[in-house]
Amino acid sequence: MLLPTYHDDDITKKVPFESGYQEAAPLSPERAKRRDPEDIEKELRQQETEMQKLISLSIKLPKQVLWFEPPVMCHWDEKKRYWSTEGFYDSKHQEEQQISSVKTRHLGVFALAQRRFSNFPYQSWDLKPVEEGSVSYTVAAAVVTVEFIIKLDSFLMVQRSGVTLDAFEAVAYIRALGDSESPYTVLAEYGVNIRPEPDSPQYIDGLPVKDLSTENHLYLCMGLGCSSFQFAWSRWNLLAGMDKLVLQFREKISSQPPQGNHSLLLVTPDKAAMLECSDVSQSFSDEEVQDYSFTADLYHFLLAAGSPQAKELMSKLECDHSYTVFEMLWLTKPLSYA
Numbered sequence: 001m002l003l004p005t006y007h008d009d010d011i012t013k014k015v016p017f018e019s020g021y022q023e024a025a026p027l028s029p030e031r032a033k034r035r036d037p038e039d040i041e042k043e044l045r046q047q048e049t050e051m052q053k054l055i056s057l058s059i060k061l062p063k064q065v066l067w068f069e070p071p072v073m074c075h076w077d078e079k080k081r082y083w084s085t086e087g088f089y090d091s092k093h094q095e096e097q098q099i100s101s102v103k104t105r106h107l108g109v110f111a112l113a114q115r116r117f118s119n120f121p122y123q124s125w126d127l128k129p130v131e132e133g134s135v136s137y138t139v140a141a142a143v144v145t146v147e148f149i150i151k152l153d154s155f156l157m158v159q160r161s162g163v164t165l166d167a168f169e170a171v172a173y174i175r176a177l178g179d180s181e182s183p184y185t186v187l188a189e190y191g192v193n194i195r196p197e198p199d200s201p202q203y204i205d206g207l208p209v210k211d212l213s214t215e216n217h218l219y220l221c222m223g224l225g226c227s228s229f230q231f232a233w234s235r236w237n238l239l240a241g242m243d244k245l246v247l248q249f250r251e252k253i254s255s256q257p258p259q260g261n262h263s264l265l266l267v268t269p270d271k272a273a274m275l276e277c278s279d280v281s282q283s284f285s286d287e288e289v290q291d292y293s294f295t296a297d298l299y300h301f302l303l304a305a306g307s308p309q310a311k312e313l314m315s316k317l318e319c320d321h322s323y324t325v326f327e328m329l330w331l332t333k334p335l336s337y338a
Contacts, residue, residue, distance in 0.1 A: 058099055061100060073113075117200060123338065127226060208335070208338075218267050230252040239284075240266075249262065271296060276288070
């Protein structure tokens with residue numbers, strides 16, 4: 001690393017910096033068994049002397065960020081051009097004070113890192129209208145459960161659980177979605193990492209990864225029907241297969257009580273149909289309910305199955321509101337990660 005040096009001519013220069021810290025050599029199995037008390041005490045004194053050569057850092061964690069676990073300190077390696085966790089020792093995290101401390105032999109650019117996939121896979125999810133112009137979207141992730149109220153061009157975080165740190169001092173946060181700011185950008189500012197990456201299935205086991213085109217089109221249809229229907233996680237989706245997306249649904253008009261129990265929907269690249277079985281059935285069956293004619297996707301099925309009031313609300317739904325719901329679903333991909 002290089003240490004800035006200031007001269008009278010106000011020109012900043014960099015000079016090499018080394019802490020001089022020497023790590024203790026690993027002991028062989030034979031030597032580890034035959035250590036005398038005097039040798040152990042000598043090694044401890046030597047280790048304490050070496051630790052004093054390190055630089056001590058204490059960082060107050062930002063209150064606006066959700067920390068699901070103690071962060072990991074890392075530094076930017078200028079030679080290799082990547083973030084590295086090497087060269088840090090004696091890491092400590094004070095949860096109540098929200099302070100992380102560490103000793104390091106480096107100077108340079110530091111950062112706090114979290115595990116990218118700590119909230120995957122999801123446990124469940126739910127999308128439903130709560131009042132006219134507002135839709136509730138709840139994701140129960142592996143660590144945290146969050147609920148969002150999605151409006152025309154904004155979303156409001158109204159509930160979170162599973163977070164032991166007092167990251168949110170207020171009851172809720174609301175942000176408008178601008179042309180250059182996606183929902184995930186806003187969520188990332190608060191450390192809510194519930195957006196999967198394209199390579200996430202390579203690092204997470206047991207995911208019901210679905211056909212990408214079918215899944216994205218389903219989210220568009222769910223956005224079109226979000227003002228009149230409730231959609232929810234189904235336990236049969238996990239083992240249904242890549243080309244079969246299974247979810248629960250029922251009609252729900254804004255703040256009115258839902259109409260009946262959940263029914264099971266099967267969506268494939270070719271069609272959308274309601275099934276005879278339910279989420280509480282002892283086994284899964286793709287036998288379809290015969291009361292409805294063939295429908296090519298979820299949107300046309302909702303038009304065929306919905307009440308006149310439900311279809312009227314669907315026709316009045318603002319395009320921007322529908323797209324905001326789609327974007328939240330597309331970013332979190334609940335059908336492939338729950």
